Amino acid sequence: MAQLTYREAVARGIAQEMARDENVVLLGEDVAKAGGVFKATVGLLEQFGPNRVLDTPISEQAILGAAMGAAMTGLRPIAEIMFADFLGVCYDYIANEFPKTRYMTNGQVGCPLVVRCGNGGGARFGAQHSQSVENWCMQFPGLKVVSPSSPVDVVGLLAAAVRDPDPVVFLEHKSLYATKGEVPDGEILDTLGTAKILRPGRDATILALGLMVPRSLQAADVLWAEHGIGCEVIDVRSLVPLDTQCILGSVARTGRVFTVEENPRQLGWGSELVSIIADEAFYDLDGPAVRITTPNIPLPAADALEDLAIPSVNRIVEMIRHSLSA
Amino acid sequence: MTQKTRPTAGETVPTGGISPDKRLEMYRLQVLLRQAEQRAYDLFLENKIKGTSHLSLGQEAVAAGAAAAMRPGDLSFCTYRGHAHTLARGVPVEKVLGELMGRDNGLMRGKGGSMHLTSVEHGVMGSYAIVGAHLPIACGAAWRAQYKGDSDVSVCFFGDGATNIGAFHEALNFAACRKLPVVFVCENNLYMEYTPIADVTAVKHPGGDRAGAYGLERIVIDGNDADVVYLTMVKAFARARAGEGPSLIECLTYRHSGHSRADPAKYRPPGELDRWKERDPVSIYRRRLETQGVAAETLDAIDAEIHRIIDDATKACEAAPSTSADILFTDVYADGGCSWRN
Incomplete structure (x- = not known):
């Protein structure tokens, strides 16, 4: 190791x-x-x-x-x-x-x-x-x-x-x-098309990728510690092939789903996942599927602006808290 | 082979030690390509071939001369104007016409069509419909040969229009830097689609005049003379196999038909087509063989044999069933299917 x-x-x-x-x-x-x-x-x-x-x-x-x-x-x-x-x-x-x-x-x-x-x-x-x-x-x-x-x-x-x-x-x-x-030491071989549940939770599913995974985990910590909201955080890892079973299984358990992505609002990967969930798990949902995305803008360079554009821990926390309390 | 000025087809007769058998092979290939393309055109008019098609009528000497110089195992990378190059490597006419007609006996059972003819077993590694895309791909195949110590050469055919796209320049530079065993063959038929290539190109010879930029010899040849093409290709292959790197060969030629099925080619000045038809590669070659003592009966027999092959292929395609629906979803991924999720 x-x-x-x-x-x-x-x-x-x-x-x-x-x-x-x-x-x-x-x-x-x-x-x-x-x-x-x-x-x-x-x-x-x-x-x-x-x-x-x-x-x-x-x-x-x-x-x-x-x-x-x-x-x-x-x-x-x-x-x-x-x-x-x-x-x-x-x-x-x-x-x-x-x-x-x-x-x-x-x-x-x-x-x-x-x-x-x-x-x-x-x-x-x-x-x-x-x-x-x-x-x-x-x-x-x-x-x-x-x-x-x-x-x-x-x-x-x-x-x-x-x-x-x-x-x-x-x-x-x-x-x-x-x-x-x-x-770990030695050969490591994983499998494409497999998502990973990084943190279990019963109130909501968070689907994230890349940098949004650690941010979602942090947000889940805050939501649990400060608001008692239990989020299941899934690292999607592979968009194609997609581990639909893992994703739909989690949505069936929690009844709510949030995608967290850096893609801009317009046709990001979350839209396809939300579409699949709407088609195949609609009756499992207790509320709207919510996409947390970068806005529909080119990314700015200045740190203050870029931080506003890309989903932050705070934005993830606030959107999930607000959505679940609505 | 390097010529500084535009050659005049048929005036010089290179001997170069080409054997009589090789000459008959090139004659036979040119007749095959001519008749197959004419048949494809006829089948279009009968609405038995749908979609589009880009014919090589008038350009047969390039495909025939190049193929005659290739060894089994050498790889061809073609464009959407690729029927001739595919047939020249020995792919059966029935497979090609079947593919054009969307029949189950087609080369790819109708999944590729006219612009994507591929037959790995014949070394035809694809026909590419995005102009210029296959020049880097041919470099990659040549890189594999170099890395593995394989002796095959990759040959990349493209039109004059491709010389103005970025991938052409990226590929030439990459191949020259790494001395890859690849031969780039520019078929300059004077028109990029509907526009004269000279109207949109900064140099007179879109291939040859760019060679120097990549440290390559300027090679501009008569592309309507199969012997010239053959001898030039032999030299380029030897250079590639010796590890001396790529060649860029500009073949001057002319397409007798329009760019594609939809193009009547009315943009050509009056008389131009007639002048080029006087330099028709098939006629030139036949006259040359007769001058060299080949009996007309021998050549007539080849013509007749090819005619039978084309007729038989046409009948087989007309009798073949349409492509079956069960392959609609196959071979998207290596597991054989198209599923992207569990």
Whole structure:
């Protein structure tokens, strides 16, 4: 057992898979010699050499396209798109190429690859380096979307993503890179499509992802300590595939559900989850399903403004308390 | 093979040690592509092929010359104008026409259609309908070959229009930096969709004039001469297999039909099509073979054999059932289905 930071867990997970399978290769901007701009790939070049750990030019289409061609012909590439916002310049591969290839070729060709990105806000980087792009990615049949919130989940879900025969977008939260957690020794392999109940509760279900998970846990502590409201906090972890059973089971127990997301109000991932709950668990609900989101604005850079935009512990507490008392 | 000025098709006859068998193979391929595309066009007019289609009529020499230079195991990456390149690798005509017609005997049983022809067993690693997207993908396949020590070469075909999209430049730079075994083949048919490529491009030769930016040799060839294409490709393959890196080959050619099914190509100046038809690759090649002493009967027999193949394929497709509904939901994910939740 070791205490690892979230960023160290990324390197640990990649190293675990590269050591296991020589077909696993890593490419991206600054990932080799510099160890990544987020220092999440430190030591991999030294351990696995320049044929398996590639510094690329600032060419996001070349990065994702090359990953795809390599994946189609037998490798298991891990491609880093530094800031998730940059998926915008190579979105063709996310939208048109990776997810459709297996279907269009009637199963002849798969794209077993992982796209890692630094996702999410809180770092005061402004509107083009702070977005949460889960909703950009989860709308395409054929693509999987995962986002861990703890170091141990980073290792296990990254391993699962690398071994998965389908393309996976793996969203690492930038504001979690420095956080620490216990990570067991030895190989760690998790399962895509599994949510985790991190805290049981009988009054309400909170569905969260990434940075919103620790904030939701803190909010649950406050709601219990100060208001006697018991919240069941679920780390959704994987949007595609989605652990609907875990989510609907919890809603059936608590009768209330709150999604906490960094996606903007307009068509964030919470809207799809709330839609599923409305379709399939309507009669379990004792009140409206509530989305706690970033407002429908580009993210501002200034700390005072960004803190107002992204759901805070206090906002989560107040919205749940207000909604349950209504 | 490098030529500094626009070549004139058919005037020079490269010998280059091409064997008589190889020449007959290229003739046969060009006739096959010509007749198959004409049949596809006819089937459209009969409304037996729906959707859209982008024909290579007039451009057969590029596909035939390139395919004749490829080895089994080499990989083709094609565009939406990819029927010819797919057929040239040996994919049966019935599979291609069946796919165009949405029949169960189609190459992908109707799930891809005209713009996505793929046959892994023939090394056809896909036809890509987003302009330029497949250049980086071909780089990735070549990177795999380099990393694994495999001897195959990836060949990426694209039109002149693709040279103005970012992915073209990203791929060329990436491939040149890493000396990848990939051959980029630009089919310059003078028009990007409906617009003359010269009207929207800063250089005269959209492929060749960009090569220098990536440290590559400027190669502009007569794309209507299968022998020229073949010899140029042989050289590029040798370079790729020797670890010397990519090549960018601009093939000057012309499409006899419009951009797609919907395009009557009325934007072309009067007489242009006729002038290019005088440089028709199939006719040029036939005349050359006859000049070299190949009996007309031999060539007529090839024509007739191809005609039978196309007719048989057409009949088989017309008799084949429509694609069955049970594959609507299959092969979205590797587990075979489309479920994204438990």
